[in-house]
Amino acid sequence: MKSLNDALPSATALISAAARAAHALVDNSPRLLLDSDAGALCALYEPSPLDFQLAYSSEPVLAAARASTVIRSSFARRLLHDSGLKQCVYLGAGLDTSVYADTAAKVWVVDRGEVLAWREELFTDAGLTDFAVPVSADLAAPGLLGSLIGAGLDRSQPVGVIGLGLSMYLTPQQNRELLAQLAELPIGSELVFDALLSTELADEAGRAYAAAITSRSGNNEPWQSRFTPQELADGLGESGWLLQHDIAESEAAPSAFWAANPQLNPMRLVRLVHAVRR
Secondary structure, eight states: OEEOSTTOSOHHHHHHHHHHHHHHHHSOSSOSOOOHHHHHHHTTEESOHHHHHHHTTTSHHHHHHHHHHHHHHHHHHHHHHHHOOSEEEEETOTTOOTTTTTOSSEEEEEEOHHHHHHHHHHHHHHTOOOOSEEEEOOTTSSOHHHHHHHTTOOTTSOOEEEESSOGGGSOHHHHHHHHHHHTTSOTTOEEEEEEEBOTTTSOHHHHHHHHHHHHHHTTSSOOOOOBOHHHHHHHHHHTTEEEEEEEEGGGGSOHHHHHHOTTSOOOSOEEEEEEEEO
8 A cells, every 4th residue: 555645746636536536426416427547546545535535525625626626527528529639638637537538539648757657656556557648748848749749749630638727836927838839739729727716706615715725735736826717818819729618617517416416515716718729
C-alpha cells in the first residue's frame, strides 16, 4: 500500500479521483459518469482518499467537490463525443481517464513530468491500461505545440482540447499565453475548460467552498485566476477562439440530478466554457 501524505505529486488529482469514484457509490441516479479506474487508483493508498468521501459524503466541501468534478467531466466528455474529432489533448490530465473513456479519438495527456511518472506508476500497480500518449510539459511555459507534434499529433487535423481544473492554477497572463499557443491549432479545433468566477460574482455557497478549499490546500496548489464572463469571452476572442457556450456549472447537470441528490447543492462559482478555433 502507498502512504497518503503531503509528498504526492498532485494532491488535487487524487482528491478528484476520489470524487469521481465516490459518485457511483454514494449519489443517486441519474449519475453523470462511472469511473472504475478512479476507484482502483484510490485503493492503492492507505488510508484511501475514497474513504473520506464514503464516510462523509454529505459534508458540504466533499459533496461540492464531488458534484463539481463529475459535472465538468461529463460536460467535457459529452462535447468530445459530439464533436467527432479524431484527436484529443487533455491538459493537466492528472489521473483522469473518464473524459475520454470509450472515445475513438487518439488521446494525448499533458502534465508535469513528475505527475505523468506517478500516473504511470499507479496505473501499473492497479493493473490498468492507459491508452493515452503522455506528454510532459509545463503549461505555464511556451513549447506545448512542439511537444505535442513530437508525440505524434497531426497539426493538419483539428483537435479537441480539454483543460479541467487547470485555469485557476495558472496566472491570468499564463492563461492568455496558453490560449495563444492553442490558437495555432487548425480551424475547427475545439476547446473545453472550466474557470472560477470572480469573488463578487460567486454566491455565498461558492465563496464558502472557495474559502474552504483555499484553507485546506494552503500554498501547495494555490488558485491564481478568477474571471468574469466578459473577461473569458474577451480572452478567447483575442486569442482566435470563438465562444460557443459559457454556462454555470450547475446548469450542465439535468434538474433530475439535483432533485435526486439534495446533498449536492448547486453553487455559483464555476463556469464551463466551450469554444471553437475560428
